[in-house]
Amino acid sequence: MTATLADVAARARVSPATVSRVLNGNYPVAAATRERVLRAVDELDYVLNGPASSLAAATSDLVGILVNDIADPFFGIMAGAAQSEIGGGPGAREKLAVVCNTGGSPERELTYLTLLQRQRAAAVILTGGALEDPGHAAAVAAKLGRLAEAGARIVLCGRPPLVLSGAGTGVRPAGPVAATLTFDNRGGSRRLTEHLLALGHRRIGYVAGPEERTTTRHRVEGHLAALTDAGVAPGPLVHGSYDRRSGYDATLELLRLDPSLTAVVAANDTVALGACAALRDRGLSIPDDVSVAGFDDLPFSTDAVPALTTVRLPLYEAGARAGRLAMGKEPVPPGGIATVHGELMVRGSTGRTRA
Amino acid sequence: MTATLADVAARARVSPATVSRVLNGNYPVAAATRERVLRAVDELDYVLNGPASSLAAATSDLVGILVNDIADPFFGIMAGAAQSEIGGGPGAREKLAVVCNTGGSPERELTYLTLLQRQRAAAVILTGGALEDPGHAAAVAAKLGRLAEAGARIVLCGRPPLVLSGAGTGVRPAGPVAATLTFDNRGGSRRLTEHLLALGHRRIGYVAGPEERTTTRHRVEGHLAALTDAGVAPGPLVHGSYDRRSGYDATLELLRLDPSLTAVVAANDTVALGACAALRDRGLSIPDDVSVAGFDDLPFSTDAVPALTTVRLPLYEAGARAGRLAMGKEPVPPGGIATVHGELMVRGSTGRTRA
DNA sequence: CTGTTAGCGCTTTCAC
DNA sequence: GTGAAAGCGCTAACAG
Secondary structure, three states, X not given: OOOOXXXXXXXHOOOHHHHHHHHHOOOOOOHHHHHHHHHHHHHHOOOOOHHHHHHHHOOOOEEEEEEOOOOXXXXXXXXXXXXXXXXXXXXXXOEEEEXXXXXXXXXXXXXXXXXXXXXXXXXXXXEOOOEOOHHHHHHHHHHHHHHHHOOOEEEEEOOOOOOOOOXXXXXXXXXXXXXXXXXXXXXXXXXXXXXXXXXXXXXXXXXXXXXXXXXXXXHHHHHHHHHHHHOXXXXXXXXXXXXXXHHHHHHHHHHHHOOOOOXXXXXXXXXXXXXXXXXXXXXXXXXXXXXXXXXXXXXXXXXXXXXXXXXXXXXXXXXXXXXXXXXXXXXXXXXXXXXEOOEEEOOOOOOOOOO | OOOOHHHHHHHHOOOHHHHHHXXXXXXXXXXXXXXXXXXXXXXXXXXXXXXXXHHHHOOOOEEEEEEOOOOOHHHHHHHHHHHHHHEOOOOOOOEEEEEEEOOOOHHHHHHHHHHHHHOOOOEEEEEOOOEOOHHHHHHHHHHHHHHHHOOOEEEEEOOOOOOOOOOOOOOOOOOOEEXXXXXXXXXXXXXXXXXXXXXXXXXXXXXXXXXXEHHHHHHHHHHHHHHHHHOOOOOOEEEXXXXXXXXXXXXXXXXXXXXXXXXXXXXXXXXXHHHHHHHHHOOOOOOOOOEEEOOEOOHHHHHOOOOOEEEEOOHHHHHHHHHHHHHOOOOOOHHHEEEEOOEEEOOOOOOOOOO
């Protein structure tokens, strides 16, 4: 039914090998021959058989991008940026950049990794925070090891460096991960809280992300570090998921735990939006009664009313860089690890405490 | 290096054929034998070679989901829902649901379709509005035809039915598309504008989406139909892209074209957010001076201040259904086409015109 | 620059 | 219920 490379060869009166060579463009072929082959391809409406070529070449043109939540622009922005650097690059053989949504589930993360391994993926990019469960971390590390062995380039984006288990003896190889782009969640969070402290806030509630996640922990740590340095006692802290509903509920709980709160720091912008809604519903004005701050600086944060004070993470740039790293189009940073810093964006949702 | 099926066979002291059979679970194998094979698989840490198996079986377990903008939750929600119905279904052989971001570019849409065809994808889901360029539409239809011929199940989600070219003679096959889930953009838009008319608005500006897109046209048509029925003259209309920036700029332009506007209808919620920002910056209050309405009812719309009046599209449900349809887990609707309706959500951003 | 020759690792009749 | 054998369609040496 479908035309094969042999059909093309016959029609162009050349050998299959020659057809393969012009298709892959990785070998000198006479212009006239190439012309003839290309015409035959066109006339037969021929499309290369991916599985066959992957099998023979022992590598595929699939690049997997794992995200925790595809409906969250935090991941969408990174994934889209990475994809734009991978797909349709002129010259090189077209790569198929695909995003896989783990939904934050460890099992699905492992399943996707296996599926990608099965497809002999050329590269895998893991985005966003990791689960801190040791068992799962080991399983992921092992899977990545096998992927890397099979030739896949592994890139971490917005995720802390892989901690290699075993004796921590001096110099050791970078492990299976080719490059890591880690976000300075701790530092960003710290600066954010320092900003609040500078505005006079002393009773600060914290709506944290899901427990056992690196992102959650690092942001909390930065917050606490700022408080400690200032000699201010930590306010109430409630965990939740990364959605507005969770921000809403958690803020209500925070208010219950400490009605004298003057500021709420949220795990991210989405959560902060929920926090704002809860405060409004309680009749509190932002920032006059309570200041609110988020994290990430997603596009909608500017449009919140009042606009959200937050920490801007260069998600697009980081995603694009991860994509280039995965393609080997950019040199790996020294030590294999680069830290991406956030920028404090002070906007209307935070203000001085009342006199 | 990597273990092959033959290795597993040797270790389990059975033939490769038997290993294949237990792995695919599509053939009777003695319990004891299966047990032995599974153990060998485990011990060798064996992972099936996808390309090899796809080549031999002439079909792969890849399912592609095409989206116009992965950073837009409109697509993220649908894609995530579809993926959850496809990936990791117990029993059946694990499928790899992957999302491909076209960025709204026709070339990339075609490229991804070719890449998916090359991989011998088991199914392809196209989400969101289509470009109305006849040439491109024909190219896409042709590609889908070839994909379908090769055994891929094609599902359209949130996209109008494929119009088959050629003589429109009576009964004709459904074409390459197995099922179409189309959104009633026209109807939803119409009800939204009727709502505005009922509130007394007569000068309504419209921020439309990108030109030459089905979604854009249908929403505009519904809006105009409502106006026509009410004998109200259309207000100014400006085209833009589906982002907040575009909504901001377009709204300013609308205000310039007609300073007496009392309402602005936006192409979608994101655009509406930009519109709100523009109005506020102009010192106009919502909805006292100008009412604003969006479309889609994305999660953040409830949190806008005031909360956005919009048309709720059941994106998650539609995406999930598309996923099931792609897997053949759900019967195809009669005629292959099902219309998904939107629900008018009246919230704070629209109000009566001033007396 | 081009043709020949082996497989790549798996599935699938067809026998037993 | 299990094994043997013949490819699936392509790439990659290796010659020429």
